Amino acid sequence: MNKNTNSLLSLENITVSFEGFLALNDLNLNFKKGELRAVIGPNGAGKTTFLDVITGKVKPTKGDVFFKGKSLIGKKEHKIARLGVGRKFQSPRVFENLTVKENLEISVSTPKSPLNLINKKIKNDQLDEIEHLMKVINLSKKINSKAGALSHGQKQWLEIAMLLGQKPDLMLVDEPVAGLTDEETDLTADLLKSLSGENTVVVIDHDMEFIRRLDSNVSVLNQGTVLCEGTMDTIQNDKKVIDVYLGRPEE
Amino acid sequence: MEFKNLKLTKKTTFVIWVLIIAFIVAAPSILPVFRLNLLGRYLSLAIVALGVDLIWGFTGLLSLGQGIFFALGGYCAAMYLQITSSSEFPNNIPEFFGLYGVDNLPFFWEPFRSPIFSLFAIWVIPALVAGTLGFLVFRNRIKGVYFSILTQAALLVFFNFFNGQQKLINGTNGLKTDVTQLFGQMVGSESIQRMFFWFTALLVIAAWFFSKWVVKGRFGNILIGIRDDEPRVRFTGYNPVLFKTIIFSIAGGLAGISGALYTVQSGIVSPQFMTVPFSIEMVIWVAVGGRGTLLGAILGAVLINYAKSLVSEALPASWMFIQGGLFILVVTALPEGVLGWAQGEGPRNLLQRLGLKRKIETYPSLEIKNETEGLKNE
Numbered sequence: 341m342n343k344n345t346n347s348l349l350s351l352e353n354i355t356v357s358f359e360g361f362l363a364l365n366d367l368n369l370n371f372k373k374g375e376l377r378a379v380i381g382p383n384g385a386g387k388t389t390f391l392d393v394i395t396g397k398v399k400p401t402k403g404d405v406f407f408k409g410k411s412l413i414g415k416k417e418h419k420i421a422r423l424g425v426g427r428k429f430q431s432p433r434v435f436e437n438l439t440v441k442e443n444l445e446i447s448v449s450t451p452k453s454p455l456n457l458i459n460k461k462i463k464n465d466q467l468d469e470i471e472h473l474m475k476v477i478n479l480s481k482k483i484n485s486k487a488g489a490l491s492h493g494q495k496q497w498l499e500i501a502m503l504l505g506q507k508p509d510l511m512l513v514d515e516p517v518a519g520l521t522d523e524e525t526d527l528t529a530d531l532l533k534s535l536s537g538e539n540t541v542v543v544i545d546h547d548m549e550f551i552r553r554l555d556s557n558v559s560v561l562n563q564g565t566v567l568c569e570g571t572m573d574t575i576q577n578d579k580k581v582i583d584v585y586l587g588r589p590e591e
Numbered sequence: 592m593e594f595k596n597l598k599l600t601k602k603t604t605f606v607i608w609v610l611i612i613a614f615i616v617a618a619p620s621i622l623p624v625f626r627l628n629l630l631g632r633y634l635s636l637a638i639v640a641l642g643v644d645l646i647w648g649f650t651g652l653l654s655l656g657q658g659i660f661f662a663l664g665g666y667c668a669a670m671y672l673q674i675t676s677s678s679e680f681p682n683n684i685p686e687f688f689g690l691y692g693v694d695n696l697p698f699f700w701e702p703f704r705s706p707i708f709s710l711f712a713i714w715v716i717p718a719l720v721a722g723t724l725g726f727l728v729f730r731n732r733i734k735g736v737y738f739s740i741l742t743q744a745a746l747l748v749f750f751n752f753f754n755g756q757q758k759l760i761n762g763t764n765g766l767k768t769d770v771t772q773l774f775g776q777m778v779g780s781e782s783i784q785r786m787f788f789w790f791t792a793l794l795v796i797a798a799w800f801f802s803k804w805v806v807k808g809r810f811g812n813i814l815i816g817i818r819d820d821e822p823r824v825r826f827t828g829y830n831p832v833l834f835k836t837i838i839f840s841i842a843g844g845l846a847g848i849s850g851a852l853y854t855v856q857s858g859i860v861s862p863q864f865m866t867v868p869f870s871i872e873m874v875i876w877v878a879v880g881g882r883g884t885l886l887g888a889i890l891g892a893v894l895i896n897y898a899k900s901l902v903s904e905a906l907p908a909s910w911m912f913i914q915g916g917l918f919i920l921v922v923t924a925l926p927e928g929v930l931g932w933a934q935g936e937g938p939r940n941l942l943q944r945l946g947l948k949r950k951i952e953t954y955p956s957l958e959i960k961n962e963t964e965g966l967k968n969e
Contacts, residue, residue, distance in 0.1 A: 395826060421828035433823045435816045442812045449809055452828045454837050458810040506828065 347406075348373045348540045349394070349510055354403035356389055356564070363389040364400070365564035371510070376536035378551045379544045381561035382585050387544045388430065390561070391512050395427050396420045407510065422452065426508030430515045432495035434502065436488030440479050443487050443498060444470045447505035473501040476531070493524045500531070511535065513543045517550050529553040548586075560585060615792040619785045628856060631788035633896040635852035638798045640876045640892035641885060642842030642849070647874065648882035649806050650838050651818030652734075656742030657846045658870035659749045660717035664847025665860035666753075667716060669766035671709035672778060672855070674700055676771035687761040697759050713851040714844040721843025722836055729835045734821070743867060750865040765861025768854055779858055791852045795889060798845055802885050805841065814838060875914065879921050881928030890930065 349371040356364040364386045381387050392398035396417040405412040412420055435443050448466045474480045477497040517525040535541055558575045560567040568578045575581050639661050646652040673685040680686045684696045702708045754763045769779030776783050816824045817831050824831050854860040880891020902910045925932045
């Protein structure tokens with residue numbers, strides 16, 4: 341059982357093996373309620389696999405994942421999502437053939453049963469929610485544009501808005517600023533920071549400037565296990581982290 | 592009926608509907624009996640095409656086995672007509688049973704004495720079979736080309752099974768309906784056939800509205816989401832298995848209705864409805880008409896089949912080449928189908944290439960919507 345009652349999500353001794361290759365190796369991670377946490381690590385460190393395990397896409401060979409005290413192992417992806425785990429993908433994955441509004445409708449609609457969707461009109465408070473989300477991401481004027489016609493940055497933001505619309509307790513955000521301008525990156529960092537507190541936000545990224553701006557605790561993954569945890573300053577001065585990831589400044 | 596480039600006003604839409612209805616009402620007086628019967632049959636095929644469009648055009652499930660559900664609907668209709676017209680035959684059972692020395696009616700024929708049961712069976716049985724088959728396949732996350740192969744394999748299983756069951760359903764000979772009785776008249780008679788034509792036309796329109804209702808709104812958007820990015824739908828909290836099972840079941844029900852109408856207008860149902868080429872043709876009608884445009888499915892089914900009979904009369908044996916060519920043309924040049932092409936940027940591009948229209952200098956969306964709003968930062 342979950343020992344740490346204060347934590348929203350805990351991964352205990354997670355091992356994932358792809359035909360002998362250990363993508364995750366005895367990984368232990370704990371996330372407190374309302375926390376903002378950055379997860380970094382070199383390519384192949386297991387960052388995305390770790391999200392796949394939480395969201396039910398990959399079954400771990402060993403170990404357990406507890407969310408709100410309940411095990412997530414063996415649950416289907418859509419069930420985990422309904423429990424309150426939201427995920428934003430690495431490259432923006434919005435429904436390109438649907439409009440901005442339709443994309444958001446998909447995310448805010450509840451219950452998510454076929455009967456509800458085919459029979460009933462969307463509820464008024466859900467429409468208000470969509471309006472609010474569009475203001476947050478500044479896409480109010482594009483409400484009826486196809487999502488496929490948006491710029492890369494707008495797609496990234498639309499996906500973040502879709503994530504918010506799901507009202508998840510835990511937001512897993514994979515590389516939210518890939519391909520964004522500096523200005524957009526700063527705005528995204530501020531947005532994510534403002535979301536933590538109410539939501540638990542886990543951000544995976546490579547961009548050190550962005551991570552620094554998040555001003556949160558950082559976990560460094562390497563070869564499927566946690567190498568080091570702490571504030572940005574601790575991490576940047578940690579010898580192991582410098583060796584495997586950051587690299588030494590040239591002298 | 593809204594086209595993006597060729598915008599139809601309310602008035603034009605109204606006029607088009609009046610013309611369509613006028614044509615349907617007048618068709619039996621204008622067309623010779625033979626042509627009317629062909630048109631009725633092709634209209635019934637439009638209903639199965641609508642189902643194919645729902646599962647393939649909208650949901651991305653390319654089924655090569657719609658013939659199963661089409662044939663099931665046909666058999667349900669034929670069984671009702673045969674059993675209720677068998678009072679003069681020995682043992683009061685359909686005539687063909689005598690050929691194989693069967694004296695007792697097989698148990699599953701019994702409920703088909705009831706017209707109400709039969710009317711429901713025509714679409715409920717195919718829908719249930721489709722739903723069950725679909726659920727098992729979708730639950731195991733079989734998709735893409737594997738799904739297509741599986742549906743084709745299922746089609747062959749049904750084809751061989753029906754072919755071999757002489758003592759149950761007359762096997763490869765099929766069940767004839769044209770010499771049976773309905774409302775005290777021969778089903779093959781002119782008056783009953785005329786009625787079936789009107790009934791079919793009505794059902795095509797009903798099926799079209801029903802399909803529009805299904806894909807309109809959030810349910811339809813989830814279908815499109817499943818087609819474009821199924822894992823994303825799952826991570827948003829929806830269970831794609833349910834949605835796919837429902838839409839596959841709906842397509843099965845439509846195929847059943849289509850098969851029943853086709854059967855009573857062609858006078859026979861047989862395992863030939865479950866041959867591999869026929870189910871592939873259904874996909875071609877939709878591909879040529881326009882995937883994801885419901886109207887395209889209807890037009891594709893009716894026009895291609897009409898062309899097929901006209902061409903076959905003039906140049907026998909050449910139709911297969913034309914159909915193949917049509918399919919290649921659509922796949923290479925018009926991937927959205929004829930209607931999809933007409934609704935999109937197709938006509939504009941063609942006019943530009945012919946030098947009849949000036950090129951647009953900015954992005955089309957800017958030019959059309961005059962909207963230059965970017966990601967504004969506050």
